[in-house]
Amino acid sequence: MNLTTEHLADILIGVARAQNAVIDAMERSSPGFRNTHALPLITLAANMRAGDPRMIDLSARILMRLQGRVALDNAAVK
Numbered sequence: 001m002n003l004t005t006e007h008l009a010d011i012l013i014g015v016a017r018a019q020n021a022v023i024d025a026m027e028r029s030s031p032g033f034r035n036t037h038a039l040p041l042i043t044l045a046a047n048m049r050a051g052d053p054r055m056i057d058l059s060a061r062i063l064m065r066l067q068g069r070v071a072l073d074n075a076a077v078k
Contacts, residue, residue, distance in 0.1 A: 009074035016062040016072075023067075039067060 026033045046060035047053070053061065058077075065072050 006074055009077035012059055012062055012077060013072060013074060016059065016066050019063050020066045034067070039064075042067070 023034055023038050026038070042060055042064050045057075046064045047057045048061075048064070050057070062072070062077060065076075
């Protein structure tokens with residue numbers, strides 16, 4: 001199987017959606033978890049203050065993007 005950039009983008013989005021489901025579950029059991037605990041740590045992991053994003057920051061940046069209301073497709077990840 002040849003792994004294309006589209007396949008890799010789909011895999012990364014799928015992993016981020018699974019992580020987002022865990023964050024949603026924590027938010028339901030403990031209201032305020034997302035804004036108090038999850039978002040600051042995801043922002044730190046995504047290295048959002050860096051002007052030039054690195055590949056190592058990509059998965060955390062995808063998860064950060066999923067925290068908003070905007071739909072994410074694999075073209076945005078590529």
